[in-house]
Amino acid sequence: MRQEAFEAENRALWEEIDDLIEDLHRPKRNRRSELSDQMRFPEFYRRLCSQYALARSRRFSPALVAYLHGLVLRGHPLLYRRKAGWLWRLLDFLYRGFPRALRRNRGYFYLSLATFLLPALMMGIGCYLQEDLIYTVLDEQSVAEMESAYDPANDHPGRSPERGSETDFTMFGFYILNNIGIGFRTFALGILLGVGTLFLLLFNGVVIGGVAGHLSRLGYQETFWPFVSGHGAFELTAIVICGAAGLLMGKAVLAPGPLGRLETLKRHAQEALQLVMGAALMLLVAAFIEAFWSSSGFSPEVKYLVAAALWLWVILYLVFMGRGQSGSH
Amino acid sequence: MGTQISEKGFNAPIDTLGYYEIPEGVRLEFRLAGPVVRAAAWAIDALIRSLLYLVLSLVLALFGGVGMAILLIGFFLIEWFYPVIFELHNGATPGKRMMGILVIQDNGTPVTPAASVIRNLLRTADFLPFLYATGLITMLINRQFKRLGDLAAGTLVVYRGQDRQRTEIPTDEIEKPPLDLSEDEQLTLLAFSERAEGLTGDRREELADFLSEVTGRSGNKGVEALYSYANWILKGR
DSSP: OOHHHHHHHHHHHHHHHHHHHHHHTSOGGGOOSOHHHHHTHHHHHHHHHHHHHHHHHTTOOHHHHHHHHHHHHHHHHHHTOOOOOHHHHHHHIIIIIHHHHHHHTHHHHHHHHHHHHHHHHHHHHHHHHOGGGGGGTSOHHHHHHHHHHTOTTOSSTTSOHHHHTSOHHHHHHHHIIIIIHHHHHHHHGGGTTTHHHHHHHHHHHHHHHHHHHHHHHTTOHHHHHHHHHHHHHHHHHHHHHHHHHHHHHHHHHHOOOTTOHHHHHHHHHHHHHHHHHHHHHHHHHHHHHIIIIITSOOOHHHHHHHHHHHHHHHHHHHHHTTOSOTTOO | OOOOOSHHHHTOSSOOEEEEEOTTSOEEEEEBOOHHHHHHHHHHHHHHHHHHHHHHHHHHGGGHHHHHHHHHHHHHHHHHHHHHHHHHHHSSOHHHHHTTEEEEETTSSBOOHHHHHHHHHTHHHHHTTTTTHHHHHHHHHSTTOOOHHHHHHTEEEEEOOOOOOOOOOSOOOOOOOSSOOOHHHHHHHHHHHHHGGGSOHHHHHHHHHTTHHHHSOOTHHHHHHHHHHHHHHHHOO
16 A cells, blocks of 8 residues: 555544544543543554554655654553552551561661661760760760750750750651651662662661760760650661662662663662652651650650550561461562 | 664664564654753752742741741652652653653653652762762663663653654655665655755755756756655655
């Protein structure tokens, strides 16, 4: 068939498809075409594709081929669009997706935990025993601020005197901005061979351990430990999970295995994303606890009790949720 | 969307076309967006973001502690999720939209929520050590201009297809070419005739003059001759 005849025969169909594609790109309520026409789109689209292939193989003119390709290109996302039931997927994710993802990658979690916890313990013990050691990781001003924040004479434990006047709400916003940001960075820098993640874990471990040791040495146990023990269940666990996500990325780049670097990176990124999103939600909870509970005036006994419950909750959730159901990996 | 017809074109090593074969058995082509246009889009977005920061700060400063909380959460969302929100809405941030580019999956479908979040969280790594230096180097050493975030998320940044008007050959004259033309030669003639209206008259004639030995004519007469050959190829022998 000559191009001219081919065009004459199909032009009406192409124009119809063109209009339909245009219409289907609109939001549902603004569409003008009949539902029955919309239902025929897959059939139309396949015919369009075969005509495009035909035009191409018969070496029809470039302008015609480009026109058909344009239609094919615009129609493709309509047919292969994913639909999202985001609320259902979020609940399912919390119910089993997140803890399962973490357990699938528990090796990375333990490595991340060790990179965070061991330096924290060492630095904590060191700072508890020796007065000046804290200055190797924090400058004088930060140490002074931190000391005044947990000074038993301070009305608002956990906040420096300048911050003391700000409301719990403000601190809630600040913790979100700061802590979830740290979590995201801990994950993202993992793609640089894992080095960025390891560095951030190590650094945070050393600082947090150092501060804890130093304040315990000063005798601020009454203010420091009741303040941090509650939200720490969510916050510290989440940072270590973000570390695990970063290490997953680093592993994909460093030692991708049989699938090749690019494919492994994509797969690990999907896996790591679940960890990061779960951790971000945990950090959101931690920010809430830290802003409204940790700073409240309850007695240390009550706070320790709640802290124990929170730790138990986090551990049980991560270890046991989503086990043994159908569809498990 | 550029279209390369000759099979040689598909394997041409230097090109900014990306391909993906869809289940219907045909190949989609994407014109990939390079570092310059993406940097321009980023700069526009940076401007919009700073305006957002400014407006948020001015307005929410009036509302005390809760206002501060919302402001800080707003900062968090703008810092990390500004691109995600727009990419999930229509594939492009306002900056990308203005530059006529958008984000899609490797397979030509709209960018998924997971992929969008991955590619935007990884900006942190791409940005290092300053102004997306890592991202730029990564873009330059792979064929599809992907920064680290795009590699991990499986996304592409491509030009939005422009609505192209189909151009017609400017004459109805039909004339049989004086010699047998190969398929590639026929296509070249068609491409010339369909696109000639976009060239200046002088350039048209200059190109047609290369074939004056075949047409036996020069100048505008030569151009007309090529048009009528093209019509013969399209409409009948």
